[in-house]
Amino acid sequence: MKLVCSQAELNASLQLVSRAVAGRPTHPVLANVLLTADAGTGRLSLTGFDLSLGIQTSLPASVQSSGAITLPARLFGEIVARLSSDSPITLSCEEGSEQVELTSQSGSYQMRGMPADDFPELPLVQSGTPIRLDPEVLVKGLRATLFASSSDEAKQLLTGVHLGLDEQGLECAATDGHRLAVLRLDNTTPGTGLMDVTVPARSLRELERLLSARSGGDPVSLFCDRGQVVFLWADQVLTSRSLDGTYPNYRQLIPESFARSLVVDRRALVAALERVAVLADQHNNVVKITSDPVAGQLQISADAQDVGSGSEAVAAEVSGDAIQIAFNVRYVLEGLKAIAAERVELRCNAPTTPVVLSPQDDGGFTYLVMPVQIRS
Numbered sequence: 001m002k003l004v005c006s007q008a009e010l011n012a013s014l015q016l017v018s019r020a021v022a023g024r025p026t027h028p029v030l031a032n033v034l035l036t037a038d039a040g041t042g043r044l045s046l047t048g049f050d051l052s053l054g055i056q057t058s059l060p061a062s063v064q065s066s067g068a069i070t071l072p073a074r075l076f077g078e079i080v081a082r083l084s085s086d087s088p089i090t091l092s093c094e095e096g097s098e099q100v101e102l103t104s105q106s107g108s109y110q111m112r113g114m115p116a117d118d119f120p121e122l123p124l125v126q127s128g129t130p131i132r133l134d135p136e137v138l139v140k141g142l143r144a145t146l147f148a149s150s151s152d153e154a155k156q157l158l159t160g161v162h163l164g165l166d167e168q169g170l171e172c173a174a175t176d177g178h179r180l181a182v183l184r185l186d187n188t189t190p191g192t193g194l195m196d197v198t199v200p201a202r203s204l205r206e207l208e209r210l211l212s213a214r215s216g217g218d219p220v221s222l223f224c225d226r227g228q229v230v231f232l233w234a235d236q237v238l239t240s241r242s243l244d245g246t247y248p249n250y251r252q253l254i255p256e257s258f259a260r261s262l263v264v265d266r267r268a269l270v271a272a273l274e275r276v277a278v279l280a281d282q283h284n285n286v287v288k289i290t291s292d293p294v295a296g297q298l299q300i301s302a303d304a305q306d307v308g309s310g311s312e313a314v315a316a317e318v319s320g321d322a323i324q325i326a327f328n329v330r331y332v333l334e335g336l337k338a339i340a341a342e343r344v345e346l347r348c349n350a351p352t353t354p355v356v357l358s359p360q361d362d363g364g365f366t367y368l369v370m371p372v373q374i375r376s
């Protein structure tokens with residue numbers, strides 16, 4: 001294998017695929033990145049794969065002879081990152097050898113790799129018709145829901161985001177048992193199929209990062225088969241296992257009607273909650289929200305025992321009787337920050353039943369949070 005490529009492009013590609021390289025590999029080759037040079041296409045392909053998440057990307061290269069080798073991702077990445085971007089990089093490896101020479105304007109480095117045959121094959125399931133997704137729609141759905149997924153590995157299914165696609169569009173949903181985020185979106189890409197799959201949040205965070213950095217608006221092709229999902233676009237591929245099991249029927253958690261409604265300026269509510277959260281963080285993260293229909297405002301308060309207490313008032317349109325509800329302030333803030341609208345509506349029935357936050361006059365996003373029960 002012998003090729004010449006740009007330092008900047010190689011460095012950027014290495015940073016992308018290194019996010020799928022195993023931190024604690026079960027086999028030494030999983031700490032490596034796979035390099036595949038193809039003289040026919042004039043491209044160098046890089047692959048990282050930890051047996052759960054796989055990322056593959058390619059970059060243009062002047063390939064004199066085709067070949068493949070794996071190199072230690074961390075060492076290779078650190079060397080390339082420190083080389084001058086003014087000089088192209090030459091990579092060469094004799095056939096049958098595991099020694100790779102990397103040459104730049106300022107010097108040369110030798111690294112010992114491992115055979116490409118030792119590297120596990122990326123599960124590129126590409127059978128059947130792909131589901132086509134609008135990348136902007138997909139990114140919007142992931143940003144609105146990823147934060148609500150669980151980090152508790154004991155709740156395996158809840159560590160993912162559920163993606164559902166039907167004739168009406170794409171629905172993304174995530175819950176950790178304490179809150180639920182659901183975003184319904186129109187998928188503007190024609191010729192889509194039906195989908196019902198739960199993908200680990202870690203994989204989808206990388207997908208959101210990659211799609212956000214992409215140039216061009218080509219649709220994302222999605223393949224689902226035998227416990228694997230594959231996302232393809234432009235010259236990049238992300239593969240992930242899917243999570244086994246039936247995702248909870250989250251729609252039945254959302255109350256059909258509400259006795260109380262509070263409409264408030266989102267930024268004002270976030271600012272007030274963040275100020276009161278300074279005290280709430282000292283104790284148990286709990287804030288109380290009290291509605292006052294007569295004064296037309298919300299009172300937000302926190303009482304940290306032996307430390308102090310504080311309260312803020314925010315103007316609101318209050319419908320229904322007065323109510324006091326306690327929340328984990330972090331859950332409420334994260335939900336509010338996922339909403340782009342200027343005004344939000346908070347709907348509830350009782351101090352112990354779910355509360356739903358949504359943008360005013362927009363039914364696409366629903367954020368449900370369970371109150372905290374306070375012993376009086």
